[in-house]
Amino acid sequence: IGTSLPELVTSIVAARKNEVDMALGNAIGSNVFNILMVLGIASAISPISIITENIIDLCVLIVFTVCVWIFAGTKKKIGKIEGFAMVALYAAYAVYIIIR
Incomplete structure (x- = not known):
């Protein structure tokens, strides 16, 4: 932060x-x-060193990147709904990191 x-x-x-x-x-x-x-x-x-958790984090990063491309590519803009979805994805990932 x-x-x-x-x-x-x-x-x-x-x-x-x-x-x-x-x-x-x-x-x-x-x-x-x-x-x-x-x-x-x-x-x-x-x-x-690369450990299993790093590979999982890289896969999550790739999935999030693809989501942003899809959000931006549909209407050529990222609206409020997509913005809230990205914040929710980040919150879910932060919870996952804390639990891990």
Whole structure:
């Protein structure tokens, strides 16, 4: 939450100002940076081993990505219903991580 909260606030402000490109670019750019740069630097310092839980998390990430593509591809926009669905998917995944 601590690293993603500033991006969330920026995206919400941009979306309210009808600057959709800014909101989407901020979210995608932040995720790409976190995956490639942060994970790359951490792996360069101390190698990260792949365990079963990591593979499950990667599969969940792929499924969520496909869901976003489907939501965005149907009407070329992500509406409130899709937004609530994505928040619900995130909440379910967070519960799964806590239980695991």
